[in-house]
Amino acid sequence: MIEVRNVTKYYGAERVLDDVSVTVREGTQTGLIGPGGAGKTLLIKIMSGLVPPDEGQVFVDGVEITGMNAIELAKVREKMGMLFQNYALFDFMTVEDNIAFPLRQEGKLDEDVIKQKVADILESVDLPGIQHQYPRELSGGMKKRVTFARAVIHDPPILFYDDPTAGLDPVTSSKIFILLEKRKVESGATSVVITHDILGVRDIIDEFVMIEKGQVLFRGSRAEIEATDQQRVRQFWLGEAD
């Protein structure tokens, strides 16, 4: 479970997150929605301990991570996987090295096993045989799937997906959402998905949290968001406003 309590974050004088409290229940898939620049990416970076909040607390599985040092945070992050909006693949490594990276750093598995796991996961994301290519040789959709593979290869119980379908065509987007859903069913991981693709995620998300101007505007299930009378939330949900 991830719990964010009264978190505030400033960039200079600007308050980019304003007293935000969000709880992501164990085994659920939570969708963070809202217009661009609302603070969604910052919020998941705070949840994962990549960015410290200026005020408030963050708990991961009941343990407060705010104020932890780098070594303590690294221990917590072993339980996490993250898919970055801009891929963040290591461009000096091949696809295989990128995906195998978390496993090699753990140092628990033999190289043969690691190579087999990489081959299997590439098969599962519909990209067999690209182990020896470099990220620069891949299309956007392929990079997203490789990033997904890297995020999940070590079976982390907590997953963060930062806009996994940004810039992708509808067919590739639907492939990504299928992967997310499959992952949820197979591993039961707790996950947080930032997305602007409401149509694509509405069936795979357990709870939606809408953020605007650094504040939580709404939280609830699909049924609750569809029934809400909050004008701004309805507009966003129906795609009538940014």
Place this chain on the structure above:
Amino acid sequence: MRRILGMIGTAFMGAAHEVGGMLILTGQVLRYLVPPRLDPMETWRNLYKVGVKSFPIVVVTALLVGAIMVIQTGQMVAEFDAFGLLGWGAGFATLREVGPVMIGLMFSGRVGANNTAELGTMKVTEQVDALRALAINPITYLIVPRFVAIVSMMFLLTVIGNLTALLGGAATAQALLGVNPQLFYASIAEYLELADLMNGLVKAWFFGVAIAVVSCYFGMSTTGGAVGVGRSVNNSVVASAVSIFVIDYLLTWIMK
């Protein structure tokens, strides 16, 4: 007047911030160096990239430095017919001063700029965040191997550069002044001391530390996309060059 003082104050605070950041980074690197905690593959990759790839440019620079030293001192040597001192004159200036400084400047331009650009690009494309998200400490994975590679290769390449500069000097002395290489090297062996060589190598070691810390610091503090990477590389090259001259001044004064 108040405005001028304000500008000076802002510039001073900015410089203090940068220097403080570099000192903190140096402390973090030292912390992970004793005992050494660094990725072997990444260290090997950097040693190759920094050392082997810089070898040709260092050799060319050193050959020319040796040759230039002979041309400069050759006029005076010929005037006084003191050809027996040519090796000493050229070698003294090359080993103690010009060799390490020129190689340091070449190194900062090639290796330091490249290092800042690589780290800066990793920073703005979230690759550094990705490392941290995978529970990898960027200091041990990215910075410590680069620090080790830059410092050790700067030292080793200066040793190679010194030898090459003396070869270049001997060849030029023979070609332009007709000085026998044996006489050139005998002059070096007779008049130069081990301290002269060590003096330059100590400087090279400190130059390597400065280039490593400065280039890593500016790379890791990059923000603002491609423009930010360009700005960081520019700052890194300027700060490295200034550091080299400041360190050279201080060490020359201390080891005089």
